[in-house]
Amino acid sequence: MPTAARLTAAICLAVLAGVLSIMIMPLMPEHTQFGYFIPINMALGLLAGWTVMGPRASLGITAGINNGLTGVFVLILWGLATHSIREMLKKAMLRHYAGLGEGLIASISIGAEYFMVIATLPIAVTAIVGGALSGLITNLVNRRFP
Secondary structure, eight states: OOOHHHHHHHHHHHHHHHHHHHHHGGGSOTTOOOTTHHHHHHHHHHHHIIIIIGGGOOSOHHHHHHHHHHHHHHHHHHHHHHHHHHHHHHHHHTTOOSSHHHHHHHHHHHHHHHHHHHOOHHHHHHHHHHHHHHHHHHHHHHHHOO
16 A cells, blocks of 8 residues: 555665665776666665565654665665676576576676675665665654654
8 A cells, every 4th residue: 555654765765776876886897888777776776665664664763774774775685686687687698608507606696796896885884874864764754644
C-alpha cells in the first residue's frame, strides 16, 4: 500500500544512489563506458527505498538510523549484483566463458572487484551519513503522515 514513508524513502535512496554513482565514476578505469549506470542505480534506490525502508518506518530515532543503514546496505548489495551480472553478460556474449558455472563464478569475482574499487572512505562516509539521514527523514514523514 502506498504511503508517504515509502515515497520519501524511495526518493531519498534514489538521490543518495545518484550521488554515490557520481562519486564512484572517477574511481573506475578510464576506458569504462558507464551507459545507464546512474539511472540503473537510481532505479535500484527507488526500489530499495520503497520495498526495504518504507515498510519499516517507525517512530524512534535509533530505529530510523538503523532503517536507513539497512536500506543503503541493500542498495549497495543490489547495485553490485546488478552491475556485475550485467558485465558478466556482456563478456558472455563475446564467448569469454565456457559454460554457465564459469559465468556465475565470474560474476562473483567481478562483483568483488567492483567492491574493492568502491571501498573508499569518502564513499563509506557518504553512504553511512546519507543512509542515516534518509532513515531519519523517512521516520519524520511517517510520524507526520501515518
